[in-house]
Amino acid sequence: MPRILDGAAIAAAIKKEVVEEVQRLAGLGIRPGLAAVLVGHVPASEIYVRSKVQTCAELGLSSDLIAPPDTVTTQEMLNLVAVLNSREDVDGILIQLPLPKQVDAKALLDAVDPAKDVDGFHPVNAGRLQAGRPALAPCTPAGVIEILKRSGIPIAGQHAVILGRSDIVGKPAAMLLLHENATITICHSKTRDLGAITRQADILVAAIGRPGFVTPEMVRPGATLIDVGINRITTREEFERFFAGDLKREAVFAKRGSTIVGDVHPNAFEIAGAYTPVPGGVGPLTIAMLMANTVRAAKMRRGL
Numbered sequence: 001m002p003r004i005l006d007g008a009a010i011a012a013a014i015k016k017e018v019v020e021e022v023q024r025l026a027g028l029g030i031r032p033g034l035a036a037v038l039v040g041h042v043p044a045s046e047i048y049v050r051s052k053v054q055t056c057a058e059l060g061l062s063s064d065l066i067a068p069p070d071t072v073t074t075q076e077m078l079n080l081v082a083v084l085n086s087r088e089d090v091d092g093i094l095i096q097l098p099l100p101k102q103v104d105a106k107a108l109l110d111a112v113d114p115a116k117d118v119d120g121f122h123p124v125n126a127g128r129l130q131a132g133r134p135a136l137a138p139c140t141p142a143g144v145i146e147i148l149k150r151s152g153i154p155i156a157g158q159h160a161v162i163l164g165r166s167d168i169v170g171k172p173a174a175m176l177l178l179h180e181n182a183t184i185t186i187c188h189s190k191t192r193d194l195g196a197i198t199r200q201a202d203i204l205v206a207a208i209g210r211p212g213f214v215t216p217e218m219v220r221p222g223a224t225l226i227d228v229g230i231n232r233i234t235t236r237e238e239f240e241r242f243f244a245g246d247l248k249r250e251a252v253f254a255k256r257g258s259t260i261v262g263d264v265h266p267n268a269f270e271i272a273g274a275y276t277p278v279p280g281g282v283g284p285l286t287i288a289m290l291m292a293n294t295v296r297a298a299k300m301r302r303g304l
């Protein structure tokens with residue numbers, strides 16, 4: 001039987017450590033603070049940001065939710081970021097993506113003070129990560145490393161294949177795994193004979209945003225599967241393709257009219273040595289690492 005890597009439990013352990021650190025900093029008169037910027041009314045973004053702000057409150061960090069209208073201009077957003085950069089009570093700045101079309105997202109992310117860039121998206125932090133210098137690393141890939149390490153899965157010397165090369169997940173995941181001494185291969189939409197490469201993976205990280213893309217034939221038996229994908233499925237046909245006979249899922253699907261599947265087909269998990277389920281695998285780590293990054297930023301800014 002493959003081992004299920006329990007992301008929720010690992011996230012809870014990280015949050016407990018964050019609370020301890022927040023309490024230690026309180027003794028020094030420091031309260032780490034996150035400013036979350038949520039533009040307009042994208043339902044998924046609203047859920048994510050609400051959850052981030054709520055977690056701040058639970059762990060003892062301060063938070064400030066700023067919600068400009070979806071008509072906001074790039075210049076207005078740049079002005080806002082300049083204010084947040086200069087605010088002493090703000091250690092972390094999070095700009096929830098996606099932004100409306102008229103806003104130049106790159107210009108905005110580049111304007112965030114790298115010392116407050118808790119998402120790790122600023123080119124300075126991406127460069128530091130590549131150079132192996134202490135950096136605020138993107139939360140989801142940092143969470144992937146925490147899952148592997150805290151589950152005792154060896155990384156050094158292993159062949160890690162990363163499916164996806166986005167700046168948010170694929171590339172930083174590859175860099176972090178490289179720094180942990182894995183041998184890495186990065187695959188993308190132009191990669192030829194993908195299955196021949198993924199079958200060589202000791203650790204396969206799937207981050208492409210295609211429901212159930214990784215099938216059993218693409219997996220070496222015993223490999224560790226890290227499924228980053230979050231794909232909502234809403235049709236009965238798709239449901240049957242992934243979850244036929246799964247009564248627990250059936251109940252969720254019947255109740256909500258949708259369920260979540262990762263980038264790995266559930267059948268592929270059966271031949272793995274270990275895997276992260278969806279939901280409850282990588283997902284919970286993203287917020288936990290955001291909290292850890294905010295505390296880290298608060299300390300780094302003060303030279304602690």
Ligand code: NDP
Nearest residue numbers: 140164165166169188189207208209228229230282283286
């Ligand atoms: P992007 O869309 O930015 O990147 C997708 C990557 O996958 C690209 O590099 C693309 O290649 C590659 N790709 C797409 N189709 C294929 C294919 N058929 N074969 C090989 N490679 C392919 O996505 P993200 O990195 O932002 O997110 C990936 C997934 O992770 C999504 O499901 C997203 O929802 C999820 N996610 C989950 C998070 C969490 O908290 N668990 C956080 C962030 C994302 P190319 O570059 O050539 O186009």
